[in-house]
Amino acid sequence: MKLCRFSFEGRTSYGIVEGETVFEADGDPFKDGVAGLKKTGRKAAVSGVKLLAPCEPTKIAAIGLNYKAHAAEFNKALPEEPMLFLKPSTAVIGPDEGIVYPSHMSHRVDYEGELAVVIGKRAKDVAPEKAREHILGYTCFNDVTARDLQGKDIQYSRAKGFDTFACVGPWIETDLDPAKVRITSFLNGEKRQDTSTEDMIFDCFHLLSFVSFVMTLLPGDIIATGTPSGVGKMKPGNTVEISIEGIGVLRNIVVARQ
Numbered sequence: 238m239k240l241c242r243f244s245f246e247g248r249t250s251y252g253i254v255e256g257e258t259v260f261e262a263d264g265d266p267f268k269d270g271v272a273g274l275k276k277t278g279r280k281a282a283v284s285g286v287k288l289l290a291p292c293e294p295t296k297i298a299a300i301g302l303n304y305k306a307h308a309a310e311f312n313k314a315l316p317e318e319p320m321l322f323l324k325p326s327t328a329v330i331g332p333d334e335g336i337v338y339p340s341h342m343s344h345r346v347d348y349e350g351e352l353a354v355v356i357g358k359r360a361k362d363v364a365p366e367k368a369r370e371h372i373l374g375y376t377c378f379n380d381v382t383a384r385d386l387q388g389k390d391i392q393y394s395r396a397k398g399f400d401t402f403a404c405v406g407p408w409i410e411t412d413l414d415p416a417k418v419r420i421t422s423f424l425n426g427e428k429r430q431d432t433s434t435e436d437m438i439f440d441c442f443h444l445l446s447f448v449s450f451v452m453t454l455l456p457g458d459i460i461a462t463g464t465p466s467g468v469g470k471m472k473p474g475n476t477v478e479i480s481i482e483g484i485g486v487l488r489n490i491v492v493a494r495q
């Protein structure tokens with residue numbers, strides 16, 4: 238199931254996307270799972286509604302250096318355990334929203350296309366074999382990064398934490414097998430990243446388990462599972478698309494800070 242949040246005619250709802258149509262759904266998938274969702278009978282064309290970020294995380298647990306080729310690209314040794322950092326909930330934007338270029342502090346802002354795990358059920362001290370039970374589904378994520386500040390600061394908080402630096406969507410696919418899907422990123426329509434999740438160092442279930450032994454993951458929280466090789470810079474006016482096989486395409490534009 239493709240589960241979205243959308244606003245249409247002044248109302249914000251969960252929706253189920255089937256082809257080009259979104260069906261409004263009653264119920265809360267983060268409380269009752271997808272089984273508790275019921276179509277209300279109201280529907281609209283996907284192109285005619287405003288899609289929102291499909292979840293409202295309390296935090297984004299993000300993983301650095303989780304693809305072998307990306308580690309090589311930055312000349313880093315493969316990590317022995319996942320490299321965990323946080324992005325704030327206030328950085329979240331949905332499909333087609335603007336990534337605001339923080340030109341008052343940074344002059345190098347990169348896209349990072351990533352597969353995002355969306356938590357469905359509270360997770361604390363979860364074994365990898367049980368991780369699946371805590372996942373509602375998967376979506377596309379752009380871990381926007383001020384690369385110059387990442388190099389300058391010891392902590393990642395500023396480089397990764399600006400408002401609009403966590404693009405999420407277009408919806409949550411609840412039936413995906415994340416072991417072997419293709420992630421592709423496009424800048425102004427030109428392909429820049431193209432890798433299978435098979436190249437991950439730590440898979441989604443191990444990441445969820447690892448994070449859950451550090452901090453409790455709550456329904457709606459996101460684990461951003463790291464970016465493959467091919468990251469690069471963006472400028473105001475650019476369009477960036479993160480496409481994941483079996484999910485869909487997350488599109489955002491970069492806009493100048495007012």
Ligand code: MG
Binds near residue numbers: 300349461463
């Ligand atoms: Mg990243």
